[in-house]
Structures are given as structure tokens and as C-alpha cells.
Amino acid sequence: MLNEVITIVDTLDNPKINGQKVSKLFEDFDVKITVKTVETTKGKTDIVKICIPGKNSKAPKLGIIGQLGGVGARPEFLGLVSDADGAVVALASALKLAKMKEKGDSLNGDVIVSTHICPNAPTEPHDPVPFMGSPIGIKEALLEMVDENMDAILSVDTTRGNRIINVKGFAISPTVKEGYILKVSDDLLDIQERVTGKLPVVLPITMQDITPYGNNIHHINSIMQPATATEKPVVGVAITTESAVPGCATGASHPLDLELAVRFCIEVAKDFTLGRCKFYDENEFQRMIGLYGSMKKLVGLEEKV
DSSP: OHHHHHHHHHHHSOTTOOHHHHHGGGTTSSOEEEEEEEEETTEEEEEEEEEEOOSOTTSOOEEEEEOOSOSOBTTTBOSOBGGGHHHHHHHHHHHHHHHHHHHTOOOSSOEEEEEEEOTBOOEEOOSSSOEEOOSSOHHHHHHHHOOTTOSEEEEEEEOOSSSSOOOSEEEEOOOEETTEEOOOOHHHHHHHHHHHSSOOOBOOOOGGGGSOTTSSOOOSOSTTGGGGSOSSOEEEEEEEOSSOOOTTOBSOOOHHHHHHHHHHHHHHHHHHHTTOOOSSOHHHHHHHHHHHOOOGGGOSOSOOO
């Protein structure tokens, strides 16, 4: 998938990039694409949503969300920032799936890809390294990017600005559903192993990370925030490094690592839409609810302070 990664990186590394220019990459393919501009007093961003139709409308539908603050932090930093990698992986996945469909390799079910495009997002303080901010709030972004038709979600986000994951490449999180952090999916671990040819790497997440932003509680980053906006299972796909790298850093994106993450998303899409990949054990999940009750209080975009 390296060709698709390079195409998307080259497209996004532009101070004038917007959703309409991204949509032109898909105009010759059989996909459904929408672009919506959301504007606040802090600026604006373009929400891009792409649906690659599958062969069976009743098959499971996978969502791939590119989480980020912005693809650029101009004028403070020039060029594509580390934080852009969530958008790169999501859009490169969509581009590869569109090409596959054009050649005759349609997936069994739909894949819905969403992200947002902002070349001049603000930065904000965070420990241990600065975070990328966003011209719109996480609530506004998730309302647009999380689609009710997604039966499961891969949330892709740059996750380099921390001290708890120290492997270069990508990691996957445990599955989060309805406020519960569940065991890591064995099916997803299998896919990660076959894609990387290495032992799997898992991102440790905490209860803090699955609470909605705006509650004055520390979050590793926004990777698990889609879980606050849906009752569907969510798994984070974290682009990682050995050392802590700020989201606003430029020159920090590694195309080969991004290609691995794209290949993982494609393989998950193939298996999930065929019903061969489970994000969680439904029977065990229901038993946990029976034993310990609902945790749905953590699902909802209202700020709890």
C-alpha cells in the first residue's frame, strides 16, 4: 500500500489543502464521498467521509476513522505534522479499497472511512510533549465522523507523545464497547501478526482514556474518543515510536510504518465484512453486564466536569 500512502502524504502536505481537493483523488472511483466544512471561532476544517460499497448490503460494515487535530500547524510549523498520520492511514485505506473495487476485488460489505482536513490547526500544552489542537471540538468532529452504519470501528491516531508505548510501528488497543475495556481481540492480533511478521504490540489504555474529552482528566490522546460517541465496538490503531514525539512535529512521519497500518486496516476490512473477524466475544460481554451492570454512562458526548 506504499503507493497509496505516498499519494496521500503528497496531497495533504500543502498549506492550501482542503476536503474538496482530497475528494478529487476519488472522483474516478465507484465510491460515495461527502465533504462538509465545519467552522468555529478558532478556524475551520473539512470533514471527509468516504463509503466504499461492498457486494452485500447486509454484510457487516467496518468504519475507519482518522483521528487528529490537524494535518498541519501553520504558521507555527511548516509541513505535514506527525498528527496527520491518522488521516493519512484512513485516506490511504480508502484509496486502496477504491482501487481494489475498480479492479474487481470488491469486499463483501461496505467500508466507511472518515477524517477531517485542516492545514493550520493550533497547538496546545500537554505532558510529556505538546498536543495538536483543533479548530473544532472533539464533540463536533465525532458527530460528523462516527456513522451509525458502522458496525465496528478502527480509530487510527498518531500515538507518539507518551512514555508508555516504546515500539516503532503500530499498536492496537483492547476493544472498548459501551464503557467497558474488553480483552484484546484474538482475531485482530492474528491479523497484526500476519501483516507485520512480528509479535503483536498492544497499546495500554485506561479508564481515563475512554472518558469524553472536556472533563479535566488526562487522556493519552484522542484515539479512543469514538468509543464515547457510539455503542459499537471500537479498537484503536496507534502509530507509535520508541521515543516521545510531539503531534506538532514535522518530518516525523514514517511511510513504511503508515503502510503497515494501512495494510492492517485493509486486512481487517476483508475479514470483518466476511464475518471472519470479531472485535469482542458477545456472550462474555453480556455476562459482564449481567454481573456488573451497564457502563453506558461513559457513552455520550456531553461534557462531564
